[in-house]
Amino acid sequence: MPVLLQACLNGARLPAEHPALPVTPAQIAAAAAEAVAAGARELHVHPKDPGGRDSLRPEHVDPVVAALREAVPGVPVGVTTGAWAAGDPAVRLAQVAGWRSRPDHASVNWHEEGAAELAAALTGLGVGIEAGIWHAGAAAAFAASGVECLRVLVEVVDQEDPLSTARDLLARLRGVPAPLLLHGEDANAWPVFRLAAELGLDSRVGLEDTLVLPDGSPAPSNAALVRAALALAGD
């Protein structure tokens, strides 16, 4: 069973992808409250602009974090810093420095340009780092960096052989002094979740990672995915 189940409520998905995808601060806060009531212990969210695209701008991040603090006090809140939300590393650093309602942690995709500088800036702001590792090269670079982080996200985005990819990434990260959270996306989500449960690793679930329940039927909500994950893990 996963040690910690995080709910990843929306991801970089656009609103048209699912009727229950939370986009506005109020929708994200409501989805978070339901996911936490269903058993999620942490949150990972993507603040969005009014068009539903990911944004790191303070005017989009601050209201989401503030709404989450009110809706689920005491529950750790994490946000994305994905490069697709702010392509230029210098712009991304400036936007993050402008956050006033700061999250507890932020994911930093280690293969992205400027990742180490971003991690250092976030640490300076008191925001924990989730180092996102998508492939072997990133795993090697992160292991060699010596950067301290809250946890490592082992993210299986490879559709070919997700379980071998997961095991390979885990092996490359052996010895890294941080907890590992293992998860997959789309077709990988449930097989990789099962592997995380089997290995006793932290994991996550939510509309970011999958739009379907373990039986392949459409997931009505984030809370339904959390309940399904906990049932699968035997919790």
Ligand SMILES: C[C@H](N)CC(=O)CC(=O)O
């Ligand atoms: C592969 C994941 N969708 C990326 C993720 O969860 C971390 C992030 O927001 O940058």
